Amino acid sequence: MIPVRGYENQTVAILGLGRSGRATAKALMAGCANAVAWDDNPAAREAAEADGIIIRDLSRQGAFLDVSCLVVSPGIPHLYPTPNAVIAAAWDANVPVDNDIGLFFRSFASRDWDEFDQPPRVVAVTGSNGKSTTSALIHHILTQAGKPAQLAGNIGRGVFDIDPAIDGEIVVLELSSYQTELARSLTPDIAVLTNLSPDHLDRHAGIGGYFAAKRRLFAEGAPDRNIIGVDEIEGRFLANQLSEAQGDDRVLRISNTRKLDDAGWTVFARKGFLSEWRKGRQIGSIDLREIAGLPGAHNHQNACAAYAVCRCLGLGPKQIEEGMRSYGGLPHRSQLVGEKDGVTFVNDSKATNVESAAKALQAFKRIRWICGGLEKEGGLDGLLPHVGSVAKAYVIGREAAAFAMKLKDVETEVCTTMENAVALAAAEAEEGDTVLLAPACASFDQYNSFEKRGEDFIAQVAKITG
Structure with a gap:
């Protein structure tokens, strides 16, 4: 652990009690600061209290009277689209706002x-x-x-x-x-x-x-x-x-x-x-x-x-x-996860935007493309110039049909679920093909994270490759 320096015997508040927030609280305490923390999620507050972290409702009046700094977890917006209310309260109290990277x-x-x-x-x-x-x-x-x-x-x-x-x-x-x-x-x-x-x-x-x-x-x-x-x-x-x-x-x-x-x-x-x-x-x-x-x-x-x-x-x-x-690659990033009868299966679930998916599509010669999910701002127009290597697209997600309609000049199949998409892509793949998961979308319509989406792909591939 790296103890936080510069706040000995001072009170530092933490907003957000995910992985970074809890680690920051412990590092502050290791550096002899008085750490208090808040999260809107009662389960997160309960888990933090079990670790000895003092909970303080930072949304209440006067919560920042003795606070030297507010440390904000990265997922919490502090300016756009609108400032979090607790962060705005810290501004009004003239309390400096920082994050764990700054500390x-x-x-x-x-x-x-x-x-x-x-x-x-x-x-x-x-x-x-x-x-x-x-x-x-x-x-x-x-x-x-x-x-x-x-x-x-x-x-x-x-x-x-x-x-x-x-x-x-x-x-x-x-x-x-x-x-x-x-x-x-x-x-x-x-x-x-x-x-x-x-x-x-x-x-x-x-x-x-x-x-x-x-x-x-x-x-x-x-x-x-x-x-x-x-x-x-x-x-x-x-x-x-x-x-x-x-x-x-x-x-x-x-x-x-x-x-x-x-x-x-x-x-x-x-x-x-x-x-x-x-x-x-x-x-x-x-x-x-x-x-x-x-x-x-x-x-x-x-x-x-x-x-x-x-x-x-x-x-x-x-x-x-x-x-x-000797580098083996990262999980969910152009990760080779299986091969059968000359067909390779590649998990690039981290390709959550159009740019990263386009790069994945340029990496392989003939692709059975599994795509779709929660579409990001900007649409798919930037992806269309890079679909020349796609033999067929197998679209997943709650809005799979709408997504498929935007893939002009690409043969598509609305599969909705990962299980259906992998099974159909594998059945139709020919020797030399790559079955590629490169969604070009966020995962949150069906999964908690891109990692969970990638793990589902790997599990479905394992059913086929044995």
């Missing part, structure tokens, strides 16, 4: 570091798609190379659940826009933006607010190295803002759509080959085409980001390549 960056360093030969470092990864795979891949490459490393944030453990850092250790954090937009302290040593596409637009009042939330990771903390995906205009804008000159190697540009061989430090992937260029010369390359855990151009972009981070951390190209070749 972590204030608290991670300790006096023990004075005795270390190499200070620990933090790598923070954000972006619309690929940040989980990129974070996990960085962590995997580092550990395979014998480097001490921990993985936390929006993946793995909560930031306060990690162990105190040891000499030379690297902490890899996956951070969502919900986490970066509110944190008062953001000071990673290396920061990564994988890409940007429309997501969470209601929470950020549009794409501009969404990008602004991501941008804070780079603008607020001034990382030593900035690794920026430049396949979208926002990434090119950000890389330009952070650079002082053409050859400024504090900014590494990455791409999976075009060659980057200018005077700077770049990593790009084209036709399955990763290349590293520095000062106009190629100094490293990897053939990504046969790396099973990184299929498709979208994973090649993730590989570029991970490669760039590991090079900044002192690893050589051969070490990085060895780590990539």
Whole structure:
């Protein structure tokens, strides 16, 4: 556990008692703060009380009279579409509002570091798609190379659940826009933006607010190295803002759509080959085409980001390549879950938006596509140019029929349930086909999470593959 520093003998309030809220309360108490907490869910309050967390109704009058800070869980809106009432009350009481990420960056360093030969470092990864795979891949490459490393944030453990850092250790954090937009302290040593596409637009009042939330990771903390995906205009804008000159190697540009061989430090992937260029010369390359855990151009972009981070951390190209070749992939992200009679079954339940689903569709040649669910803002128009490899779509979800009607020029079958979709897709698949779950939608019309949806897919595949 990482104790929260800077609030000794002060009262700190926590709003939201999910995983991050409860971990934050315990970390505050470990740092000798007086933690009080509230959640609208009675079951969450009861579980927290059983852990020794003091419950205080933060919605009542005068609840903030003795409070030094309010710590908000990431799922609670603080500005758009409307501020949570408790957060608004904290504003009115002039109480600073923060989140667990902000407290972590204030608290991670300790006096023990004075005795270390190499200070620990933090790598923070954000972006619309690929940040989980990129974070996990960085962590995997580092550990395979014998480097001490921990993985936390929006993946793995909560930031306060990690162990105190040891000499030379690297902490890899996956951070969502919900986490970066509110944190008062953001000071990673290396920061990564994988890409940007429309997501969470209601929470950020549009794409501009969404990008602004991501941008804070780079603008607020001034990382030593900035690794920026430049396949979208926002990434090119950000890389330009952070650079002082053409050859400024504090900014590494990455791409999976075009060659980057200018005077700077770049990593790009084209036709399955990763290349590293520095000062106009190629100094490293990897053939990504046969790396099973990184299929498709979208994973090649993730590989570029991970490669760039590991090079900044002192690893050589051969070490990085060895780590990539042993990487098995993440659950629910282009995860190979079965094979029978020449048909492969791939679980990409994490493809919850149009952009990520489009990338999944580009990774395989002939696809039996399982899709549908709770459609996100923006519709499906951005997906339609990428359905050329789809032999047939098998649509699930409560609004499956309406979803199927939007898939123009694609043969569709309304299946509604995962069980029906997998069974029919498997029965109709031919040798060489891929049965791909890439929903392009949220899961909440039928499942509690994308993980549960993916687990259902895996269970249905197991019935077929034995």
